Amino acid sequence: MLVLAGGGLLMLLVVLAVAAPLYAGDPEALDPFIRLQPPSGEHWLGTDNLGRDVLARTIYGARISLIVGLMSAFLAAIAGLTIGIIAGYLRSFDNLIMRVMDALMSIPTFLLAIALISLTGPGIGILIFAVALPETPSVSRLVRSVVLSVRERPYVQAAICGGARLPKVMLRHILPSTFAALMVQSATVCASAIMTEAGLSFLGVGVPPEIPSWGNMIASSRLYLATAPLTVLAPGVFLAITVLAVNLLGDGLRDLFDPRSRSR
């Protein structure tokens, strides 16, 4: 149920974002004569302070949020998976790796991203890195805990007794059992990445200001909240819906993989 609701909503947003050039109109088209217009037949959500169409910009904004959210989640999942499996299976590295992860967790995501991006300048690549890096420890901790419980199972022991080499034990026997937990955690990371990107862009240290992203739109329209509330609230509502869709998908996946958690 939750998986369908969250997944469906997310798919819809992805389709809307990918197909944007087919129907949405030009998000960059300026028209100083129609600044801060209320909604009309031509501009469904009105226009912003430079006379740009709010709906078109909001739809194009979904692209940035989805790209950054999905790429960060992917990156954090791959890094966390690798680190978690190594820490969980090769016990001699465990203590060191987990202490390093503890340290990484102590650095506040938001401030670290601000510091990194203020050094390099705004850009999507550095943004994805800055968002994914602090999310890696939570993924690796989770994967490690799964590996620790799976490695003692008879089928893994049997594979080792059967002469399977280390890489084969890890890839064939341990890796698949981490996928369920990994997918749930990736959804959480994705939701948090979308919020972090929007927050950083809102502060002016996210994606470059000329790209229409929800955080940038809210930042450039905030002074007009009283006269043209939709310029701020439209991207805000879309942002909230997107994060909600990802969170619902994550909750649904958790219920699906771990039915005991449903009552909790």
Add this chain to the structure above:
Amino acid sequence: MCTYILRRMVSAIAVMAMVGIFIFVLLRLAPGDPAAIMAGRNATAEAIAGIREQLGLNEPLPVQFMLWVSSMLHGDFGTSIFSGRPVFELVLQRLEPTLSLSLMTLALSVTLGVSLGVLAAWRAGGLLDRTLTLFATLGYSVPVFVVGYFLVYLLAIGAGWLPVQGYVQIENGLGGWFAHLVLPTVTLSLPYIALIARITRASMLEVLSEDYMRTAAAKGASAYAMLVHHALKNAGVPILTVVGLSFAYLIGGVVLTETVFNIPGVGRMVVDAVNSRDYPIIQSVLIMVSGLYVLINLAVDLAYTLIDPRIRY
């Protein structure tokens, strides 16, 4: 017990050292030259070289690191390029609004979050529980700055009940201070209330299924006594843990909330530092806040023994 406290403190120091190395390496390896950033866009090569020299950026990396650490241990967290004042002093000046906002947020979200979580667990599966769970999912899906502008539009611009933005210091009147903090606190608390309510509910459900709860019910304990005296006390550890761990997340929220409501706190100072390219401020606040996170979680670890006497070390 004493050896445990000692051991935890030593490991906290080790984590701090690792945090320091991490921040140093990340910021030094990032493409981008702090000296060039601080000098500004139209700086001459000499000006950049001067700043490099002043910051000690020409030394080898290990030497730079040792210099940085030793000056921090002496209480020197660098000097702001823009104002020429020590960063530590600037942070202290900006501390009151940030502390007011954070402590009020903590108070509101723990009270409301725990109460709602207990209520939801009490009526688990019922309408109240489902409504609260839905609101909790909503609560941590809406970014704080979106909630902030929504509340400002509704309650400050629309209804005119509360100030739109700004901050009044405590000594200039308690009423003004409080009125200016209501919206920011509610804004920042929302995801926390959701998070704490969710953890409280899960932790309560676990305790409520224990045998001693059935015993308490059989002895005729009232619902209130059962929930608060018997269950909540035993459900305390996970709640405390989440409050400690979410501190890092709170910081991001503080930066955004202070920007939305134009509150002159530490978060605002960091954002202003980005715009004025005052790099030492960003780096120092980053390391100070990370240190605070380690200390808070050390305190949380030690507090476990106070709320749960079964935990012995």
